[in-house]
Amino acid sequence: xxxRAVLDGDERKFRYGIDAFTQTIGxxxxxxxxxxxxxxxxxxxxxxxxxxxxxxxxxxxxxxxxAATLRARKTDGGNLMGVLDGKVVLVTGGANGIGKECALLAxxxxxxxxxNDLGGSASGGDAGSAGPAEAVAEEIRKAGGDAVxxxxxVTSRAGVARMFEQAMDTYKGLHAVINPAGILxxxxxxxxxxxxxxxxxxxxxxxxxxxxxxxxxxxxxxxxGSFVLFTSTSGIIGNIGQANYAAAKMGxxxxxxxxxxxxxxxNVRSNVIAPFAWxxxxxxIPIKDxxxx
Numbered sequence: 010x011x012x013r014a015v016l017d018g019d020e021r022k023f024r025y026g027i028d029a030f031t032q033t034i035g036x037x038x039x040x041x042x043x044x045x046x047x048x049x050x051x052x053x054x055x056x057x058x059x060x061x062x063x064x065x066x067x068x069x070x071x072x073x074x075x076a077a078t079l080r081a082r083k084t085d086g087g088n089l090m091g092v093l094d095g096k097v098v099l100v101t102g103g104a105n106g107i108g109k110e111c112a113l114l115a116x117x118x119x120x121x122x123x124x125n126d127l128g129g130s131a132s133g134g135d136a137g138s139a140g141p142a143e144a145v146a147e148e149i150r151k152a153g154g155d156a157v158x159x160x161x162x163v164t165s166r167a168g169v170a171r172m173f174e175q176a177m178d179t180y181k182g183l184h185a186v187i188n189p190a191g192i193l194x195x196x197x198x199x200x201x202x203x204x205x206x207x208x209x210x211x212x213x214x215x216x217x218x219x220x221x222x223x224x225x226x227x228x229x230x231x232x233x234g235s236f237v238l239f240t241s242t243s244g245i246i247g248n249i250g251q252a253n254y255a256a257a258k259m260g261x262x263x264x265x266x267x268x269x270x271x272x273x274x275x276n277v278r279s280n281v282i283a284p285f286a287w288x289x290x291x292x293x294i295p296i297k298d299x300x301x302x
Contacts, residue, residue: 091119095158098181099123100174101163101192101220104141107239111187112145115156121180123199124149125172125190126158155180163190163216169223183227185235187283188220198252206253213257217264221279224270229275236267236279 015274072288083098098115104126112124124146128138140253149156161168176183191213194205217238243251244259261281268279 021177065277070268072259082105091117094118094119096186097123097176097182098187098222099125099176099183099186099224100187100189101125101172101216104128104145106189108189109145111189111237112156113149115158115185116149116152117186120185122146122149122156123159123172123176123179124156125161125163127190128160151215153157153264154213163188163209163219166219166223169219172220182231183224184233185237186220186224187237188217189239190216191239193251195250197250198251201253209253210257210260213254214260214264217261219267221264222247225272225277228277229272232276234272234277236265236268236277238279238281242283 084252095114098120100112100122102106103112103124112122116122124142126142128141139160142160146156146158159172161171163169171264173183190208194209196205215290238261240262244255265279265281
């Protein structure tokens with residue numbers, strides 16, 4: 010079925026979601042330096058095969074979450090412990106789509122979450138609102154988790170500094186940054202304006218620089234920290250009308266690789282995910298349905 014992932018091996022390998030996500034930020038295995046080069050390549054023994062274009066984001070993450078609950082966990086006084094217990098995680102773009110699901114999953118695995126989202130439209134460029142990020146934080150709290158919201162922009166270095174300070178002031182720590190925040194300005198390259206180029210590069214590439222650079226010294230000093238950054242098949246494979254987006258997303262791959270290499274001795278990890286999912290941002294691309302994506 011196009012709505013079902015076909016897994017290699019037995020049901021136990023359905024834990025791939027936690028291996029690919031929470032291990033990345035929970036530090037359950039070494040993923041820095043030379044190892045990071047292998048992690049950033051697809052491991053055909055552990056990935057979903059095939060991930061169809063109409064495989065919905067929410068279903069994917071719900072199944073990952075379900076797999077997590079089936080996983081054998083440590084206990085503390087008889088209580089189940091998630092793999093992110095005791096961790097503080099900042100998630101940018103956390104009000105919708107992949108960012109929201111990352112925030113919810115991190116919270117379900119025990120992390121205290123700073124949910125950041127500018128609260129603007131999918132295309133960006135508007136004033137934004139604090140409401141969307143706070144709605145996700147409230148959803149986490151109602152489910153028994155711990156979360157606060159932030160509505161600063163990843164393009165603002167002062168704003169990113171406030172995200173970091175909020176995590177430190179509220180939870181006295183920060184252990185991981187997940188950065189799926191993004192916008193689109195799709196246009197054929199010969200028609201693309203300088204503004205359309207600059208806006209996309211600023212959010213994706215400069216935004217990734219801003220959030221990693223704000224936290225890198227803290228991670229190195231505590232000798233623990235993880236970055237989860239996002240690239241795209243638009244850069245890896247190519248997609249007409251997305252020269253700005255593709256260039257920024259491939260720049261993120263290089264940034265992450267160097268952070269991982271330089272951070273290896275300090276237990277600072279950086280990994281890149283190339284998601285393939287239906288989201289609010291993807292819905293702005295002029296196509297007819299999910300299958301056409």
